[in-house]
Amino acid sequence: MSAHDESAGGALIRFENAQRRYGEVVAVGGVTLDIAAGSFVALVGSSGSGKSTLLKMVNTLVEPTGGRVLFAGDDVTTVPQAQLRRRVGYVFQGIGLFPHYTVAENIAMGPRLAGEKLGEERIAELLELVELESDMASRMPDELSGGQRQRVGVARALANDPEILIMDEPFGALDPITRDALGEKVRELHVKLGLTTVMVTHDMAEALLLADRVLVMSAGEVVADESPRALLGGAGGEVAQSLVAVPREQAERLAHMEDNTP
Ligand code: ADP
Numbered sequence: 001m002s003a004h005d006e007s008a009g010g011a012l013i014r015f016e017n018a019q020r021r022y023g024e025v026v027a028v029g030g031v032t033l034d035i036a037a038g039s040f041v042a043l044v045g046s047s048g049s050g051k052s053t054l055l056k057m058v059n060t061l062v063e064p065t066g067g068r069v070l071f072a073g074d075d076v077t078t079v080p081q082a083q084l085r086r087r088v089g090y091v092f093q094g095i096g097l098f099p100h101y102t103v104a105e106n107i108a109m110g111p112r113l114a115g116e117k118l119g120e121e122r123i124a125e126l127l128e129l130v131e132l133e134s135d136m137a138s139r140m141p142d143e144l145s146g147g148q149r150q151r152v153g154v155a156r157a158l159a160n161d162p163e164i165l166i167m168d169e170p171f172g173a174l175d176p177i178t179r180d181a182l183g184e185k186v187r188e189l190h191v192k193l194g195l196t197t198v199m200v201t202h203d204m205a206e207a208l209l210l211a212d213r214v215l216v217m218s219a220g221e222v223v224a225d226e227s228p229r230a231l232l233g234g235a236g237g238e239v240a241q242s243l244v245a246v247p248r249e250q251a252e253r254l255a256h257m258e259d260n261t262p
């Protein structure tokens, strides 16, 4: 098979029976899936279900032990690393800003590794995209709130002008209000920058509210692939519906309280 596959068509990412084992542990057990350019996909599933491993195969942080992953029709293992890093923006689980570098240096890290220097103007522009003041550029990560740090993580992932933004539980540690605001911000950036976005979250409500398509993983398999509307209508099977039940029951309880409040 040639490295470039025209049959990938409009799919920016294609998983072809992509598999990853760690010894006896099957982290991802043969996933076949297309992610269309321009879509906003949420990847939901319990801890250990294989979400991070699946996404790390896109930027070759993890290599498949079976099958393959295509990016714009090319097997990712054949795409030069520098090119892949530029085209795939990644917000890691736990963010990991470098504590001894300023905000500006953190944002400029990716381009710098690719031999490109980001000017002050571009850094200010990236900060503005995530609604941070340009004078934040000289701060150290520990001088920021959790939400601000997360915004810097997003700005850093966008620094190379990527085609796809992959976010691995980007808002996990945030309070609900900050989390909601950042979710809306990311959705807005997705539209404004014409991105393809994949976001891992364990919060089904967040997935339903932000994404066009929700994938549910369980034990290394994608067990549901539905629109938010279909999920709310009862589709997707048992694991998916058990996740949808949580925000639904909360909403029903709140509505019930409202009805019964004099
Ligand atoms: P999730 O992101 O959904 O929480 P992960 O993709 O991190 O799940 O992990 C899936 C499974 O693979 C887990 O059982 C995890 O322990 C295992 N795993 C992940 N990375 C490694 C690794 N580097 N070495 C060994 N096992 C791993």
Ligand code: MG
Pocket (backbone or CB within 6 Å): 051, 052, 053, 093, 168
């Ligand atoms: Mg994970």
